Amino acid sequence: MGERVKFETVDHVAYLTFSRPEKRNAFDDLTVREISEYFNSADSDSSVRAIVFRGEGSAFSAGADLSYLRKLSENSSSANFEDSCALKDMLLKIYRSQKLICSIVRGPALAGAFGLVLACDIVFASEKAKFGFTEVKIGFVPAVVMNFALRKLREADVRSLALTGRIVEAQEAVKIGLIADVIDDTEIEMRVAETLQSFVKGTSGGAVSITKAILSELKEMPLEQALRYSAMMNVVARSTEDFKKGVDSFLNKKQLEWT
Secondary structure (H helix, E strand, O other): OOOOEEEEEEOOEEEEEEOOHHHOOOEOHHHHHHHHHHHHHHHOOOOOOEEEEEEOOOOOEOOEOHHHHHHHHHOOHHHHHHHHHHHHHHHHHHHHOOOEEEEEEOOEEEOHHHHHHHOOOEEEEEOOOEEEOOHHHHOOOOHHHHHHHHHHOOHHHHHHHHHHOOEEEHHHHHHOOOOOOEEOOOOHHHHHHHHHHHHHHHOOHHHHHHHHHHHHHHOOOOHHHHHHHHHHHHHHHHOOHHHHHHHHHHHOOOOOOOO
16 A cells, blocks of 8 residues: 555455545645556556545545645746646546546545546545635646546536636536536445446446547547547447347347456
8 A cells, every 4th residue: 555545456446545534635746656556557457347536534635735735836847847747647547548437525626636536437426525626726727637627517617616716515516517416425435336336247348448438539539530430439349259248148138247
């Protein structure tokens, strides 16, 4: 286990748990390095079907660590560029992963941690969840994470959040499309475990991987190019063993579990 992040795999699901509850799981450069290291390990493990981020204690992550912020304010431009690129690389790997990526938010997920949440496929949130880009309140900007915000939320909502630094609570997060619903805080871990086991048993890993690849690419393409790419990916999917196995099971009315 790392100093900032705990890592474990249970029933084909990898859990990365931020483990500084006394600091409300505040991020620093070591946190980013440990997240990247454990995420890369889980992402390259063929037995892992889903990866989940969560926080110990009362917060997912309250944003940047205070001593880390002081260090950034004193860094050279080259050092700050290197640090920003580490965050950029971490978030891009999460966003482009071909596995299912989830987060469990049970308290504040602010600043860079909110960016990590936005890079995930599914966000599970309790009534205690809070989200926000608080950077402008300390003279900073949510530059890197805004790329993921604009891909997940309406531009009007992104502008409101990024420019004011206001914090969104769980019910408003539903309204802006960040989360699907609010889960009781006492039930959220069980609900997530049940949902992911249903996902692991009920979906093809190969099909999920191809679907994630398509989702990552389509936003960057003009329509005609996107449609041609999609047609080619259909060909790829139809040639897989998973597709043949799935069709055979469907036609012969056989119960199929993928693990």
